[in-house]
Amino acid sequence: MADDLQKGLDDVLVAESSLSYIDGDAGLLAYRGYDIKDLAREASYEEVLYLLWRGELPDRDALDEFATELAAERAVDESVITTLDGLAAADERPMAALRTAVSMLSASDPEESDPDDLDAALRKGRRIAAKVPTVLAAYDRLRNGQEPVEPREDLGYAANFLYMLDGEEPDDVAAETFDMALILHADHGLNASTFTGMVIASTLADTYSAVTGGVSALAGSLHGGANQDVMETLLELDESEKDPTDWIRDAIDNDRRIPGWGHRVYNVKDPRAEILTEKSAELGENSGEKKWYDYAATIEEYLTEEEQFPEKGLAPNVDFYSGTVYYQLGIDLDMYTPIFAMSRVGGWVGHVLEYQEDNRLIRPRARYVGPENREFVPIDDR
Ligand SMILES: CC(=O)SCCNC(=O)CCNC(=O)[C@H](O)C(C)(C)COP(=O)(O)OP(=O)(O)OC[C@H]1O[C@@H](n2cnc3c(N)ncnc32)[C@H](O)[C@@H]1OP(=O)(O)O
Numbered sequence: 282m283a284d285d286l287q288k289g290l291d292d293v294l295v296a297e298s299s300l301s302y303i304d305g306d307a308g309l310l311a312y313r314g315y316d317i318k319d320l321a322r323e324a325s326y327e328e329v330l331y332l333l334w335r336g337e338l339p340d341r342d343a344l345d346e347f348a349t350e351l352a353a354e355r356a357v358d359e360s361v362i363t364t365l366d367g368l369a370a371a372d373e374r375p376m377a378a379l380r381t382a383v384s385m386l387s388a389s390d391p392e393e394s395d396p397d398d399l400d401a402a403l404r405k406g407r408r409i410a411a412k413v414p415t416v417l418a419a420y421d422r423l424r425n426g427q428e429p430v431e432p433r434e435d436l437g438y439a440a441n442f443l444y445m446l447d448g449e450e451p452d453d454v455a456a457e458t459f460d461m462a463l464i465l466h467a468d469h470g471l472n473a474s475t476f477t478g479m480v481i482a483s484t485l486a487d488t489y490s491a492v493t494g495g496v497s498a499l500a501g502s503l504h505g506g507a508n509q510d511v512m513e514t515l516l517e518l519d520e521s522e523k524d525p526t527d528w529i530r531d532a533i534d535n536d537r538r539i540p541g542w543g544h545r546v547y548n549v550k551d552p553r554a555e556i557l558t559e560k561s562a563e564l565g566e567n568s569g570e571k572k573w574y575d576y577a578a579t580i581e582e583y584l585t586e587e588e589q590f591p592e593k594g595l596a597p598n599v600d601f602y603s604g605t606v607y608y609q610l611g612i613d614l615d616m617y618t619p620i621f622a623m624s625r626v627g628g629w630v631g632h633v634l635e636y637q638e639d640n641r642l643i644r645p646r647a648r649y650v651g652p653e654n655r656e657f658v659p660i661d662d663r
């Protein structure tokens with residue numbers, strides 16, 4: 282038995298995977314061998330889902346069939362909408378509403394869960410991926426006193442979500458930008474939320490349980506929650522009316538942890554952040570409102586030259602520019618992490634199924650450091 286302690290499981294190998302390849306020193310990410318930059322530029326989120334789940338890119342017929350099946354499963358049961366309405370009345374956070382809704386979706390799944398039937402597990406994953414946008418858009422509307430908008434089967438995954446959110450078809454720039462953001466967030470190896478899903482699935486629990494666990498783990502500020510924190514930080518900077526360089530200098534002097542910086546795997550700028558930087562700048566140019574991009578870019582420039590940050594391998598991660606992109610698309614701040622979850626369903630389902638093909642219960646150990654050989658004292662004598 283190995284006795285060396287790996288707190289946080291840094292660098293511990295626990296599985297083999299052919300979903301994503303990450304080189305944290307070179308700043309490379311590929312899904313099943315395809316560079317993320319090519320996928321972000323050329324593919325659609327549906328194509329990427331197909332790739333993650335089936336291992337190959339689809340040809341046009343296969344993609345049409347897959348996208349049609351996915352679109353046909355977008356509607357959610359009325360009981361889910363009623364529950365969301367109750368959660369909205371209680372002012373629940375969207376991530377918590379999503380966690381509750383994913384768990385609830387299993388009640389209307391038409392197939393039994395069978396740990397030996399991985400095809401059925403994949404179909405469950407597909408239903409979750411299809412319904413999460415409907416849940417999120419409905420929740421956002423209900424909490425704003427609006428009726429949910431029914432999904433449309435004739436729109437792509439990204440465009441349909443934006444349509445259900447606003448009640449109006451998005452323009453091409455918004456739909457393409459959002460689709461690209463979904464592609465960038467779809468998978469990232471054994472990150473905390475994916476690993477959570479794998480731990481759950483390794484007990485032979487079903488896909489809904491694994492995805493509910495994934496949503497729960499993604500919510501925290503060290504993981505998916507950071508995208509909202511980044512935008513809140515930029516708004517704080519804006520309200521301070523300080524020069525951005527002075528603002529970030531003060532933040533560092535006060536030992537603040539800067540959201541959207543640092544990553545367990547990357548020691549250089551995250552390749553997804555490179556793409557989102559360009560997108561954020563482009564949206565600012567187009568709208569004439571460049572300040573959100575400018576604030577982020579100024580912080581990046583300052584921290585990149587600051588001694589400690591490069592020394593500790595701290596650089597912008599995927600969350601640093603995604604917030605400015607969503608903000609410019611007019612999306613509410615507390616929807617950013619749920620949108621991340623919407624995309625990451627692809628990775629969660631892919632990894633869970635890959636792991637279950639050759640399943641082994643995940644069960645690490647803790648080194649016992651508590652007291653020993655204590656004499657039990659009955660309650661009335663303590
Ligand atoms: C999609 C994603 O999940 S990407 C990550 C999203 N999360 C964030 O952006 C939150 C901000 N970042 C962080 O908290 C961290 O960088 C993490 C959690 C992402 C990675 O953390 P770890 O690999 O555990 O690094 P750890 O927390 O040990 O930090 C190493 C050193 O860098 C410092 N550091 C790490 N991140 C930051 C940051 N964002 N700002 C300032 N200092 C930081 C730590 O204080 C520590 O310094 P020390 O060695 O002087 O004590």
Ligand SMILES: O=C([O-])CC(=O)C(=O)O
Nearest residue numbers: 468469471472473545599
């Ligand atoms: O990989 C990680 O640790 C965090 C993550 O999910 C990502 O960067 O997309």
